[in-house]
Amino acid sequence: MMNTRQLNFVWVVLMLATLATFAIGEIGERIGIAGPLAMAALLAISIVKGRLVMLDFMGLRGVKFFWRGLMIGWLLLVSALIAIAYWIAAR
Amino acid sequence: MERHPDITAPHAGPAVAPPGDLAIWFFILAELLAFGVFFAAYAFARARNVELFNEMQQTLDRPAGALNTVLLITASWCVARGVEATSRARPATGARWLAGGILCGGGFLAVKGVEYAAKFGAGINLSTNTFYMFYLSLTFFHFMHVILGMVILIVLWWQTRQGLYGPANMNGIESGAAYWHMVDLVWIVLFPLVYVMR
Numbered sequence: 369m370m371n372t373r374q375l376n377f378v379w380v381v382l383m384l385a386t387l388a389t390f391a392i393g394e395i396g397e398r399i400g401i402a403g404p405l406a407m408a409a410l411l412a413i414s415i416v417k418g419r420l421v422m423l424d425f426m427g428l429r430g431v432k433f434f435w436r437g438l439m440i441g442w443l444l445l446v447s448a449l450i451a452i453a454y455w456i457a458a459r
Numbered sequence: 460m461e462r463h464p465d466i467t468a469p470h471a472g473p474a475v476a477p478p479g480d481l482a483i484w485f486f487i488l489a490e491l492l493a494f495g496v497f498f499a500a501y502a503f504a505r506a507r508n509v510e511l512f513n514e515m516q517q518t519l520d521r522p523a524g525a526l527n528t529v530l531l532i533t534a535s536w537c538v539a540r541g542v543e544a545t546s547r548a549r550p551a552t553g554a555r556w557l558a559g560g561i562l563c564g565g566g567f568l569a570v571k572g573v574e575y576a577a578k579f580g581a582g583i584n585l586s587t588n589t590f591y592m593f594y595l596s597l598t599f600f601h602f603m604h605v606i607l608g609m610v611i612l613i614v615l616w617w618q619t620r621q622g623l624y625g626p627a628n629m630n631g632i633e634s635g636a637a638y639w640h641m642v643d644l645v646w647i648v649l650f651p652l653v654y655v656m657r
Binding site for chain 2: 371372375376378379382383386389390392393394406407410411413414417418421422424425426427428431432435438439442443445446447449450452453454456457
């Protein structure tokens with residue numbers, strides 16, 4: 369199920385993704401990643417990160433779909449609600 | 460709640476139930492539901508006060524938030540490595556990884572403490588405005604979960620050092636680790652939402 373190489377790889381990906389999130393906050397507007405694009409990018413990054421934590425750190429890869437579905441469903445639902453609220457705010 | 464008898468080897472074929480005790484997963488789902496409602500409430504409150512939220516967000520310590528993301532994710536990685544080592548009958552190595560996780564978790568609490576001290580020092584409190592009401596209550600709710608997670612990790616570290624866990628007995632350590640990863644997972648959504656998204 370778990371192996372050290374996979375866990376290390378996931379940690380590196382999560383670190384790079386965190387750097388990307390931070391960079392959007394620091395220089396996003398200067399490099400043209402602002403507004404709805406920044407919002408979408410940030411949500412996409414956190415979905416990728418959350419999914420990796422669930423599948424590899426929590427060990428849900430290979431587990432019954434029911435559990436993965438509930439967990440990833442939570443992540444997608446929360447992200448969708450945030451996106452809707454931001455869309456309302458931007459109108 | 461124990462679905463697999465102890466004779467089941469942890470690496471024998473594809474698992475059907477999630478690692479650890481099934482009860483912890485119901486607990487995790489309940490926690491995620493509570494945080495999910497909180498996140499949605501923040502986002503919809505922002506929709507009604509966009510200028511205020513965007514202006515106030517600029518007063519947050521974003522580097523500290525990013526550093527805390529690094530600390531929590533690294534803590535989660537350490538805990539996952541600790542569980543992995545223990546499942547391969549190397550509890551001494553497992554305990555060292557868990558100690559690494561505890562150190563990173565402690566780092567998170569220290570950084571957040573410095574952040575809170577700066578905000579309180581500037582006279583900010585729950586009634587400052589809607590943004591800070593959400594910022595303080597949401598991050599403090601999470602902070603309390605980190606503290607509970609730390610207590611669980613310290614117990615797991617101690618028990619793993621004592622040789623309580625091994626390939627035939629992973630239920631407790633897997634359950635505690637799953638709780639810790641939930642705390643990390645919540646921060647992965649909280650950081651971009653509260654500190655970055657505008």
